[in-house]
Amino acid sequence: MLRTPLAKAYLKRTFRPLYGWDQMTPKSQFLDSAWNRSVAIWPGMALMKTVGENVTLVDGTGVPYGFSGLYIGGDGIDEVLDSGINACACWVMAADAEAEILAPAFDNTLSWVEPTDGTIKLVHASGTGANRGKLVPAGTAGANARPIARLIKVSSASKIIIGGLSGTL
Numbered sequence: 001m002l003r004t005p006l007a008k009a010y011l012k013r014t015f016r017p018l019y020g021w022d023q024m025t026p027k028s029q030f031l032d033s034a035w036n037r038s039v040a041i042w043p044g045m046a047l048m049k050t051v052g053e054n055v056t057l058v059d060g061t062g063v064p065y066g067f068s069g070l071y072i073g074g075d076g077i078d079e080v081l082d083s084g085i086n087a088c089a090c091w092v093m094a095a096d097a098e099a100e101i102l103a104p105a106f107d108n109t110l111s112w113v114e115p116t117d118g119t120i121k122l123v124h125a126s127g128t129g130a131n132r133g134k135l136v137p138a139g140t141a142g143a144n145a146r147p148i149a150r151l152i153k154v155s156s157a158s159k160i161i162i163g164g165l166s167g168t169l
Helices: 079-083
Strands: 015-019 024-031 046-049 054-057 064-068 087-093 098-102 121-125 135-137 146-156 159-163
Touching: 054 064, 064 146, 079 087, 135 146
Parallel strands: 024 054
Antiparallel strands: 015 098, 024 087, 046 054, 046 064, 064 087, 098 159, 121 135, 121 146, 146 159
């Protein structure tokens, strides 16, 4: 349950599993204590593993592991701090998983073009700058971006549908 102040009751979670009951796993991880909260994290932004069961926002040196299930500073809400423990949900997608991502968990100022000819369009996790951790189209974030999903559909300017990656990509 998303607990918000009454003034923010309109908020929606920005990561929504569509095909996820058997296709993706919400792993119980811990937010790395070294995370300084310098970038707000919305549900659906990319996380990477650090040590053990710890995760942090993906950076230019790490490999994307999964998607944040919680607000960690996004929209002024920090569910990890509010809970009093460092527990953090991290959604890990299998190849047949699908999820809806709402902006600002992805960069909606970039050109998102859904595949229409059967090709696979990769979705990358940006590793640096203002878009750190956000999902971006392949080829738009430089060498520090790493693939984390595939684009299935562009529903609107503020909503995309992504799918898991197969092990053969």
